[in-house]
Amino acid sequence: MNFDAFLHSLTSSFTPVIDSSFNPEDYIHVDLSPSNALLNQVNLSSAEDIELFLENFLRQNQKKVAYGGYLEKRSIYDRSEHFSSGSSVQRRNIHLGMDVWCAANTSVLLPLDGKIHSVRNNKNFGDYGPTIIVEHQENEQTFYTLYGHLSLESLDRLNVGVKVVKGEKLGELGDATVNGNYAPHLHFQLIKDMHNHAGDYPGVCTKAELKFYSSNCPDPNTLLKIY
Template identity: 40%
Template sequence: MQTFEQVIQSNAALIQKVVDFDVKHDQFLPLDFTAANTELTDRILDDTDLFSDWVNEKLAKNNARYGIGGYNEHRTIYSRSTHFDTEEEPRRLHLGVDIWAPVGTPVYNFYDANVQSFANNNNFGDYGTTIILAYEIDGFKFNALYGHLSLDSLNGLEQGKFIPAGAKIATLGSKEENGYWPPHLHFQLIENMEGLKGDYPGVCKFSEREKYLANCPDPDLILKVTFS
């Protein structure tokens, strides 16, 4: 049986965009949210507006359209929310890729899909508005979670609805609708939803890293972004 990576690579010509990007004029800026980033003080992380200003300043300074990064990144920024804390071990390992961009930035479906589920996960630090689409490519079934969207992105959705490749499916939400984060897309691939609807962990305990990374392949297989 083909691996997920092999299936995507053999169908690469059919994979469409997730966000608008002009390779001649636009660029992605890798953003580091580990302990190595000493610029992000508690004062900044505790204030969503200051955090947003920090991201925007980085993008402007580097003439970048989007910030990018996060897959398999051990992030200290989740200390800003008790949502990621557990009694025995906090969740800090990021399982998706984040694309940091302005409120209202369009988000697109990269391949024919059906709506698996959707929800408003409105805890502080959570996904906020969330859409999960189900895909099948050459018999390989998987899902993609799109988080931190605008509330109106849920209009007209119903479970099982067909979403064609290339369709605009959402826009990025403001802090009030995206879990109180600077505006960005959390994009995560998930092979087995484990019976969940409208939600799936986007951050796991480091001790469970291998289990979750095995179920959540690198989204760069779809995004085709070079992080170096």
């Protein structure tokens, strides 16, 4: 069984990673790539403008949660030196996780049993902000889930090595003042091999790195089954 098939086998249906009162019918896909002409009217350097865009998008579509972004190329990272290597060719702008956009303080839930691998407040402008990484062992297979853009309080409740269970509240979403300066959302990422990282793992890569990172970071929807 390949890794994607293994992940798919771990959940039989929609598995929430935020507030369980939201059901699949409350979710809608949002396109944040340059191909979305609606973003031409949005100041992508402003967390407040992006938050307003998302609120209007949800209201117009009568939905409560926006999701998307796996392997999506985005211009939003152009505002931060954190994603630049000094070359436009080598700029990190391909997103490796799934973003789930909803209000600050929304609960973040565990989709599977595990234990706390590491925690860190990644404070660079445009970075994850408060981040939790959970280690999972299923059927003798070890892998990891990353939760970025959390509240500061989320980091205060957990210690490395502590066991956590499916459906348990891990923390809550932070706002732009603490989450790397983004509209409130969860960055959720699957990781096969942490490669000695702790409290952090690349969530955005260059085109040249895409083959490696897309192999090590499978599509989160394989597990969550939102669509």
